Amino acid sequence: MNEHTTHQKVALITGANKGIGRATAEQLAALGMTVLIGARDPRRGEEAAAAVRRAGGDAHAVILDVTDPATVRAAARWVEERFGHLDVLVNNAAITGSGQVSPEDAHDQVPSSVDLDMVRAVFGTNVFGVIAVTNALLPLLRRSPAPRIVNVSSAAGSLTLASDPDGPLAGLLASAAYSPSKSALNALTVQYANELRKDGILVNAADPGFVDTDINNHTGYLSTAQGAAAVVRLATLDADGPTAGFFGEGGPVPW
Template sequence: MVEETIALITGANKGVGRAAARRLAERGMTVLLGSRHLGRGEEAAEALTAGGGDVRALRIDVTDAAAVEAAAAWIGERFGRLDVLVNNAGISGSPGATAPATADLDLVRTVFETNVFGVIAVTNAMLPLLSRSAAARIVNVSSGVGSLAYMTDPDHYMSRLPGHAAYPPSKAALNALTVQYARDLRERGVLVNACTPGPCATDLTRHLGLPLTRTADDGAAVVVRLATLGADGPSGGFFDEDGVVPW
């Protein structure tokens, strides 16, 4: 008998997270669709379940310690373990309020609270459950703007984006954090990687004013690939749909 695979995706009621939930459910996984607002999560889960997958809504606000611990306790009671964790929840902050020279520090802190500290909180709460998996995988959904190489390459379009003190630094920090978790968890057999879905037309990116033609489903492909790595897969890397992304 093949044991079911349990996957948790944070911030999954829309965008890349929702698309990843659908793709993983299509692969036969039981997907826990994490959302700050349970009602929105339930709507998304119901729609995805109608397509034939096993998708269940779970309230989890990555900035709320009590909510994170409650989610971990529920997963433990219901399933006893977790096989895949996708840290997808993220916010960008208001671009106009995060220009480096005039940045609103409270807003910068808010962005880091979700994009960095929230990842630590959720990952650490889920580690006891992940340790019970035979093949645990952690995927941190980052961004190309977290690549210092891209942001400083004059031939790359990202180097011409306006400066921001919140979102790009938070994703660079997430990339660094990914490397540290990979080192820490290597002996446990947990593979930890970061990925960039690329410039997809979602609520997070529409304000950039870029001609975005890729969909959330396009962006979810690399998330799914890293969530389903074999035992010989990489750990501590940064990837997009084409392969390795430079730090």
């Protein structure tokens, strides 16, 4: 790269055809990044990418099911062939396991009676899928001058908040699937950050807050744009920014 060449930043967001993922793609595109909208459904992915382009951004749809190793490998190959590098990875794709219900109504996740298959499915997307996608794209992230990984977590994954009987999560039912999957994601974030710190790759977990999305049957009070703000901030950290942290828009979130 010579001094006259401008490095075009490329960001891949999983589960980006709707909700927080889509809002993150829109905001990163507005900052001048090329955004790759990962989606299981190619039609929905292309519709989201087209909407970003209509707003003046540079966006492309990528077929990506984080639980399907073949699509993960194919997506990584496509990014390499098309762009040769990746600057930002946002691991956003997630499921609750309970369908479109709010956390307060997830009776099927009570630990003493939970279906183990549900727990496996939730961890398959929310934890194992993050490992699969991150490892497939790490070689491309290493080619970036300022690589960033953001794992979209939740306050529900905070052991500190969940264990406080008088805290903000006190009204939630006990969960053996979704909440522990986000706790595991937080732990995974720290482990990746520890490994990749020496390479200048900043890895953090984001708490978007209680956002109005399909995943909670639209019971949240924040807009998707508000929820994406914390994600975007971590995706655009300066070189001296934090790593191995858990942050919401208001600052650090307790583990």
